[in-house]
Amino acid sequence: MKGKAVVGQSGGPTAVINSSLVGVVQEALRHSEIEAVYGAINGIKGVLEEEFVDLGQEPAEVLEGLRRTPGAALGSIRYKVKEGDYERILQVFKAHNIRYFFYIGGNDSMDTAMKLDSLAKETGYELRVIGIPKTIDNDLAYTDHCPGYGSAARFVAMAVRDSGWDTRAMRVNSPVKIVEIMGRNAGWLAGAAALAKEQEDDPPHLIYVPERPLSKDKLLGDVEEAYRRYGYVVIALSEGVVNERGEPFGGEFAPKEVDAFGHVLKGGASDAAASIIKAELGLSTRIDKPNYLYRSFSLAVSEVDREEAYEVGKAAVIVALAGETGKMVTLIREPGPVYRSTTGLVELEKVANVERYLPDDFINEEGNFVTEAFIEYARPLIGGALAPYARLRGIRVPKKLL
Amino acid sequence: MKGKAVVGQSGGPTAVINSSLVGVVQEALRHSEIEAVYGAINGIKGVLEEEFVDLGQEPAEVLEGLRRTPGAALGSIRYKVKEGDYERILQVFKAHNIRYFFYIGGNDSMDTAMKLDSLAKETGYELRVIGIPKTIDNDLAYTDHCPGYGSAARFVAMAVRDSGWDTRAMRVNSPVKIVEIMGRNAGWLAGAAALAKEQEDDPPHLIYVPERPLSKDKLLGDVEEAYRRYGYVVIALSEGVVNERGEPFGGEFAPKEVDAFGHVLKGGASDAAASIIKAELGLSTRIDKPNYLYRSFSLAVSEVDREEAYEVGKAAVIVALAGETGKMVTLIREPGPVYRSTTGLVELEKVANVERYLPDDFINEEGNFVTEAFIEYARPLIGGALAPYARLRGIRVPKKLL
Numbered sequence: 086m087k088g089k090a091v092v093g094q095s096g097g098p099t100a101v102i103n104s105s106l107v108g109v110v111q112e113a114l115r116h117s118e119i120e121a122v123y124g125a126i127n128g129i130k131g132v133l134e135e136e137f138v139d140l141g142q143e144p145a146e147v148l149e150g151l152r153r154t155p156g157a158a159l160g161s162i163r164y165k166v167k168e169g170d171y172e173r174i175l176q177v178f179k180a181h182n183i184r185y186f187f188y189i190g191g192n193d194s195m196d197t198a199m200k201l202d203s204l205a206k207e208t209g210y211e212l213r214v215i216g217i218p219k220t221i222d223n224d225l226a227y228t229d230h231c232p233g234y235g236s237a238a239r240f241v242a243m244a245v246r247d248s249g250w251d252t253r254a255m256r257v258n259s260p261v262k263i264v265e266i267m268g269r270n271a272g273w274l275a276g277a278a279a280l281a282k283e284q285e286d287d288p289p290h291l292i293y294v295p296e297r298p299l300s301k302d303k304l305l306g307d308v309e310e311a312y313r314r315y316g317y318v319v320i321a322l323s324e325g326v327v328n329e330r331g332e333p334f335g336g337e338f339a340p341k342e343v344d345a346f347g348h349v350l351k352g353g354a355s356d357a358a359a360s361i362i363k364a365e366l367g368l369s370t371r372i373d374k375p376n377y378l379y380r381s382f383s384l385a386v387s388e389v390d391r392e393e394a395y396e397v398g399k400a401a402v403i404v405a406l407a408g409e410t411g412k413m414v415t416l417i418r419e420p421g422p423v424y425r426s427t428t429g430l431v432e433l434e435k436v437a438n439v440e441r442y443l444p445d446d447f448i449n450e451e452g453n454f455v456t457e458a459f460i461e462y463a464r465p466l467i468g469g470a471l472a473p474y475a476r477l478r479g480i481r482v483p484k485k486l487l
Numbered sequence: 488m489k490g491k492a493v494v495g496q497s498g499g500p501t502a503v504i505n506s507s508l509v510g511v512v513q514e515a516l517r518h519s520e521i522e523a524v525y526g527a528i529n530g531i532k533g534v535l536e537e538e539f540v541d542l543g544q545e546p547a548e549v550l551e552g553l554r555r556t557p558g559a560a561l562g563s564i565r566y567k568v569k570e571g572d573y574e575r576i577l578q579v580f581k582a583h584n585i586r587y588f589f590y591i592g593g594n595d596s597m598d599t600a601m602k603l604d605s606l607a608k609e610t611g612y613e614l615r616v617i618g619i620p621k622t623i624d625n626d627l628a629y630t631d632h633c634p635g636y637g638s639a640a641r642f643v644a645m646a647v648r649d650s651g652w653d654t655r656a657m658r659v660n661s662p663v664k665i666v667e668i669m670g671r672n673a674g675w676l677a678g679a680a681a682l683a684k685e686q687e688d689d690p691p692h693l694i695y696v697p698e699r700p701l702s703k704d705k706l707l708g709d710v711e712e713a714y715r716r717y718g719y720v721v722i723a724l725s726e727g728v729v730n731e732r733g734e735p736f737g738g739e740f741a742p743k744e745v746d747a748f749g750h751v752l753k754g755g756a757s758d759a760a761a762s763i764i765k766a767e768l769g770l771s772t773r774i775d776k777p778n779y780l781y782r783s784f785s786l787a788v789s790e791v792d793r794e795e796a797y798e799v800g801k802a803a804v805i806v807a808l809a810g811e812t813g814k815m816v817t818l819i820r821e822p823g824p825v826y827r828s829t830t831g832l833v834e835l836e837k838v839a840n841v842e843r844y845l846p847d848d849f850i851n852e853e854g855n856f857v858t859e860a861f862i863e864y865a866r867p868l869i870g871g872a873l874a875p876y877a878r879l880r881g882i883r884v885p886k887k888l889l
Contacts, residue, residue: 135886160656181884372778376776
């Protein structure tokens with residue numbers, strides 16, 4: 086089908102979201118059926134406001150360079166599309182003869198894409214809508230994993246390892262470290278901290294994910310036990326961890342933040358946990374909150390992730406040209422000893438607004454670490470082992486004094 | 488002078504503190520006058536408790552590997568040495584015939600080294616004490632810069648750039664980002680955020696350092712102006728920024744943290760700033776606190792820094808063998824268009840407990856950024872330019888609808 090294509094980026098960026106964009110653009114430019122490739126400025130907002138850039142006019146070296154550039158080059162947005170918006174979108178598409186819509190995003194964005202696809206079908210406007218998965222949260226269903234996750238997971242592993250080794254060195258003064266990890270509802274990213282560990286006593290010692298409620302007593306018991314065993318404790322704590330009642334962890338005893346007007350703000354899980362550990366165990370506790378670095382720190386990008394992000398963008402164009410619509414591209418892990426993935430397709434209605442959580446066999450019985458099965462799942466996604474670190478043999482000198 | 492050597496690591500680790508350790512060990516092992524090289528476990532605490540490891544027994548590949556390993560391999564400590572401790576240290580040194588003491592640390596540690604040197608002289612125990620500079624804060628006097636700073640500065644530049652580009656992409660939803668940067672009293676590290684900027688509108692837009700008081704009105708005026716100009720605002724905020732009265736910024740209107748027992752904890756500068764910006768300007772503000780990653784994230788190490796850290800360790804041994812004592816090794820920037828450094832020496836009494844702040848000509852008049860002079864100072868220390876990022880040309884498509 087002859088017509089123009091629009092590609093948009095939606096939701097929080099990842100370190101490789103631009104790689105998917107380039108996959109779409111470079112593939113689309115190879116096909117004469119696609120008469121132009123427009124980029125929507127700030128996702129669906131750009132479509133609604135008819136704010137497009139002509140990506141076919143970008144120099145080849147800009148496109149190549151974008152594969153190694155974090156942030157969302159087109160600008161992104163979180164925007165809940167309202168009912169009348171879909172009619173407006175189709176109106177804009179018709180005005181420009183846009184027949185292909187590629188939307189790079191998470192489960193909210195897949196909902197937008199699905200509804201747009203439905204309306205186009207209902208109103209008889211021929212449009213091919215393909216979703217391209219993107220989320221560091223790795224919580225899209227029907228795909229082995231999501232582009233963006235591998236790079237964020239690599240950064241998590243590096244950050245927890247390096248900050249953890251720092252804590253090991255400073256254990257006399259401050260024996261506990263909490264690294265707060267992004268992930269409101271799913272523990273995929275926090276779990277990746279386990280990839281920092283080479284030996285049993287290496288950090289991290291505890292990983293808490295939103296899928297398992299965490300009580301104050303459980304936390305204190307775990308920390309005390311790990312401290313007794315290792316002499317220091319490094320915790321990877323998902324920001325979305327909840328207590329036994331399903332409320333944000335520490336909601337009732339967290340440091341309460343009061344803003345300039347006296348409003349009580351929500352204390353974060355790591356602040357709450359640190360406060361408890363200090364108060365009850367007397368252990369000095371430090372916190373890292375790298376926050377937006379998880380989704381942007383480009384030096385730590387997983388090459389596997391970067392390549393897969395490109396491939397899902399490319400695949401979206403190919404399947405759209407083959408007549409598919411209302412689908413999201415997925416990643417399929419091929420069987421075999423060497424990691425390899427291919428792309429597949431799933432109906433948008435199956436992934437829209439659906440969150441995928443860590444399965445039970447990826448979380449240990451104690452609910453304070455991930456299993457070997459998870460580690461096997463996640464390891465190939467971070468794109469190669471972390472650089473090896475040296476450990477002193479540390480041959481002790483016999484004491485001469487009492 | 489024949490005798491054994493002890494090397495210790497003190498204070499917060501840096502990503503290259505082990506490189507200095509290896510510089511000491513590898514150089515010391517070349518000289519038969521040094522009969523053994525012991526490492527003190529956890530700095531001066533290990534000396535006091537006679538806890539040593541024999542570094543001469545470490546395999547060569549372990550030592551080489553340590554040059555690329557963060558944390559302090561011997562363990563480190565913050566410990567205020569008490570009066571009687573110095574006698575005990577000399578007693579331990581005598582028992583093992585330790586005649587060389589190399590202490591890798593900051594200005595507190597140089598005080599320890601100085602006092603030990605004095606007591607040895609007073610009591611007639613022949614001992615060579617050489618301090619080896621180490622601090623990400625870059626606040627030691629009489630040295631062009633401090634090993635550890637360049638790597639932390641490189642991480643700062645990368646973190647602010649990547650998180651800043653993320654904010655640029657998400658500006659519609661959350662236009663303000665604060666990256667909190669380590670540095671209690673000096674703005675050397677926060678200033679390095681400027682190295683993230685290639686073009687005038689690039690992040691960061693504002694840098695606040697402890698050397699310049701920051702008022703609430705000043706902050707709000709600056710943010711409003713930057714937002715008007717760029718459409719988003721990225722702020723590198725030193726954790727040690729103070730208000731007009733010299734108190735921690737936001738002390739009076741920060742989010743107050745109340746711990747489990749109702750104690751009010753100090754709100755951090757970035758929490759305070761974010762609270763004010765949200766409340767007064769209505770701009771959604773996000774915060775990154777990478778904290779301990781500044782001093783440990785080894786992937787971002789500056790190769791210049793790693794090499795210099797090694798060289799100061801090596802130089803310490805050479806000057807001690809030449810008869811020097813009571814000195815700290817310094818780094819001297821050689822004149823000329825290509826960056827090059829050599830090592831020098833300064834009396835410990837000149838650097839002990841002395842903090843070096845950003846000079847006036849490194850801070851702009853408005854007190855909200857660093858100057859070109861600072862950038863010229865800092866740029867070579869981070870060990871090469873950051874990887875280039877691509878920017879869309881963004882040729883607009885003419886609108887067809889109203």
